[in-house]
Amino acid sequence: MKNIQVINSVKVRRIEMGHLTQGDLAKVVGVTRQTMNLIEAQKYNPTIKVCLLIAAALETSIDQLFWMEDEE
Amino acid sequence: MKNIQVINSVKVRRIEMGHLTQGDLAKVVGVTRQTMNLIEAQKYNPTIKVCLLIAAALETSIDQLFWMEDEE
DNA sequence: CAAAAGTGTAACATATATATGACAAAGTTA
DNA sequence: TAACTTTGTCATATATATGTTACACTTTTG
Numbered sequence: 156m157k158n159i160q161v162i163n164s165v166k167v168r169r170i171e172m173g174h175l176t177q178g179d180l181a182k183v184v185g186v187t188r189q190t191m192n193l194i195e196a197q198k199y200n201p202t203i204k205v206c207l208l209i210a211a212a213l214e215t216s217i218d219q220l221f222w223m224e225d226e227e
Numbered sequence: 228m229k230n231i232q233v234i235n236s237v238k239v240r241r242i243e244m245g246h247l248t249q250g251d252l253a254k255v256v257g258v259t260r261q262t263m264n265l266i267e268a269q270k271y272n273p274t275i276k277v278c279l280l281i282a283a284a285l286e287t288s289i290d291q292l293f294w295m296e297d298e299e
Numbered sequence: 300c301a302a303a304a305g306t307g308t309a310a311c312a313t314a315t316a317t318a319t320g321a322c323a324a325a326g327t328t329a
Numbered sequence: 330t331a332a333c334t335t336t337g338t339c340a341t342a343t344a345t346a347t348g349t350t351a352c353a354c355t356t357t358t359g
Contacts, residue, residue, distance in 0.1 A: 249335075260336085265338095268338095
């Protein structure tokens, strides 16, 4: 697959939301805390389903949360 | 993970683009034609990276292409 | 300060996204 | 109609997203 870098602002947005922990967000989305941790650390390439659920939980859109940067 | 249905309008949008086959789109995105076929048939839950590349290729946004519907 | 809560990370297991090769059916074009 | 292109699908293989358990480190709170 084409080699791009996907960046997200999930952690920033989650903290903007106020008292919302990784665990809280994970629970709402229905993934584990570890999975949410790896997504926030940009170490996973999550599925669109998870992204849609995260965007809903953070009251924003996928386009606001995820974008791509050309590899190098 | 939370049980939602993800719908996409990739096929509709691809055809709107004019002469763009599944194979063409797959090639631009950098996946196989079979993968693109399954995505268009709503049989895959693609990764955000693929979705971003598809949106770019179709000159639109992920929010325009993918959305969720509550499971029944 | 001490306890509790939140975060980062590791090892291993499982589910599934994606690749590859192949073939038939449907659609298009000459 | 006959060639050709496009699409749908199948079987099998591989890569990786996600789950589970566990533990150390950091941050918050009483």
